[in-house]
Amino acid sequence: MTTPAALGRRNARLLVLLRWLAVFGQLATILTVHAVLGAALPLWPMLAALAVLVALNIAVTAARGRWPVTAPQVFATLLVDVACLTVQLYLSGGVGNPFVSLYLLQVVLAAVLLPAWAGWAMAGLTSALFAALAAVAPPVRLPPGYASDLSAPYIAANWFNYTLAAVLLVLFVTRIVRNLSQRDARLAALRQRAAEEEHVVRMGLLASGAAHELGTPLSSIAVMLGDWQAEPAVAASPTLRADLADMRAEVMRCKEILGNILLASGEVRGEAPVRTTLAAFLDGIVAGWRGAGSVAVEWRNLAGSGETRIVGDKALAQTIQNLLDNAAEAGARRIAVTARRDGAMLELTVEDDGVGFAPEILAKLGKPYQSTKGRRGAGIGLFLASNVLRTLGGTLEAGNRAGGGGMVRIALPLAALAIGEDI
Template sequence: MTGLSFLPPEPLDGDARARNVRLLSVLRSLAIGGQLATILLVRFGFGVPLPLAPMIAALAVLVALNLLIGTIAARRQIGDAALFATLLVDVICLTVQLYLSGGVTNPFVGLYLLQVVIAAVLLPAWASWALVALTSVLFAWLGASPFRLPAGFGAAMSPPHIAAAWVSFTLAAILLVLFVTRIVRNLAEREARLADLRQRAAEEDHIVRMGLLASGAAHELGTPLASMAVMIGDWRHDPALSGSPALMAELDEMAGQIGRCKDIVGQVLLAAGEVRGDAPVRTTLRHFVRDVVDNWESATTPTVEIDDALAHDPPIIADEPLAQTIVNLLDNAAEAGATCVHVSLRLEGETVRVTVRDDGRGFAPAILRDFGKPYRSTKTRHGAGLGLFLATNVLRTLGGRIEARDAAGGGGEVTLTWPLSAVAVESAS
């Protein structure tokens, strides 16, 4: 039985549980009708002397149970313990019927397995195994039933035959629980994977729409930025302005900021797949991370320490979305009030690991719970919460992942991992 999982099936949600309770009530009603018809047919059709009073009383208990369950289910949800209790009543009533009509020689003794299967499908593993144990004990006890069916109606079973039938029943019940619970678990895992894929498809569609919007905005911004750069260049040669060092310094600052805006627009277009005249930039992993950190600018720039633990420096192609992801993490650290940011660079086999740890406020529990989902942020400005969402999908595109947690001693820690092959320079053939 190696490879089998004994874990319980996934818990059912409220709607599914209510539907299953109703279905079980319908099944119980059918069983009541079938048992009543069989008892009457055998007693009055075939003339078999059955004790009708206790057998009809057992059916009345099942009818009352169905009515009680229907009343309770209309007011609140039926829990696992209550549902297990109803199955116990079913098993006890079935045992009474079998005991009064031949015991293990009754051909309907196999109905015990139906209760075991129902428990394996609807209830946790403990309930399934409890019913296996109970029905196995009751099956053995039924071998001592004093009520025997007349010849021609029941099987004539020797004690060894009864013992073999008990072993067969117990083995069948155990195998049913093993495989049914495994199947239920597989179905639950499949549904979870489908839900995850649907969520991922929705997120990727969100990214596509944002990318189209960003690409269009980048194209629109190119013209006014170029016009502003030309105007600033003209102002620099204006005699009325060139004589003022303060104004010239401000013009230089404006020119620098416009240049930065143009670089950002270019990165947006590159990330959106727009064709530009720039050739891919060859660099190395160490220089790539160091350049991103060195070029990072912020109005409240904390101290950045780089822990470079690379044994060798593999050549790579500079990936702009990945660079922007690291910049977003540094920006988040600064906005969280960090005074020091520690960037760790590792190469573990063929996997790159970059860890950004800061001494700021750390992550709110809601952020960690919904990490990587759009618009999850403690910031109040419009559009906040997209940085980590985009970072998650950039790493996903590279075949990597991003993980976040509160660092020991305070602050936040975000780890990026991706395969080196995703950015490595292809060797010449």
């Protein structure tokens, strides 16, 4: 991807090349007119103007790479070009010189390479210089047969023609440049999205394979735990029975998580979609989440009545639970979950009193492996959440609360979950 600094250096190199062409072209034209046509041109002042352009090119080339090339710097070099061209035109017949149209080149360069203000400023400046040359530039003395007089109406019409051309060029060139910039931004966003989705696919394949591999040992452990319940030593010990019950519960939770992974990856086809209501779906997610230690969850359902029928999306449920897990891992002792309905959109906000988000995490929100947990493989929670919501047509934003702690807000169109017209 081209950075602004690299683009500025590229534009500076382009201007240096064009300026060298202008120097040699003007030099050849001056010598030809002086030697062939026998025009009495003030050679030394005109050559001095060319020397200024040569010095400017040498200075720009020497300074290349030492500091960033900014738009005002490029505009300043264009002003030097315009000043030297004006001097050449003043010394060689003013607006009677056919090369007065070279002003349009400066207008186009400013409109293409710089922000819109530079194009309009260059159009106004060159139009004013055109009028000034028409008023004060002395005519060049040409041999008989070459000399001609331009009438005042012709000069006025020529100025109007130039100004109109400059305005139209700036108007349309700036619009074309803006359209191209917007197109490039959209293409960059699409490429980034394709790369992220490819990353999600790879992660999904890895998770699906791991789920298949872990399913067999977990089933074996569940069977063995069931057999241990019949052992006399376990039956006679309340402590062992309680520990065994906890172990079986955790194994069943692991199997449920693996089942959700397979379901979210599309590998479980025999299980019918869960039809429920919006309120029951959200209540179930919060109630089924198991916080760490003494983490308290305050659940506020402000999304209206529970009559909205939806299809319970396993991936969305896992996404919300991951947000709760992230809040608990960030040291939160209290988590507030609020659901609101804004027209056809469902807004869900998760706020906590933990350590909040680091600035680098917020700057790269939704990118994989952006985490402060300090372990390999961490930092995919918000990345997966962003991609799940994007698939459903929703958005995710995160920030820090004024009183401390983090905040994550997701917005999701109910049409992505609702059954029929029940939204």
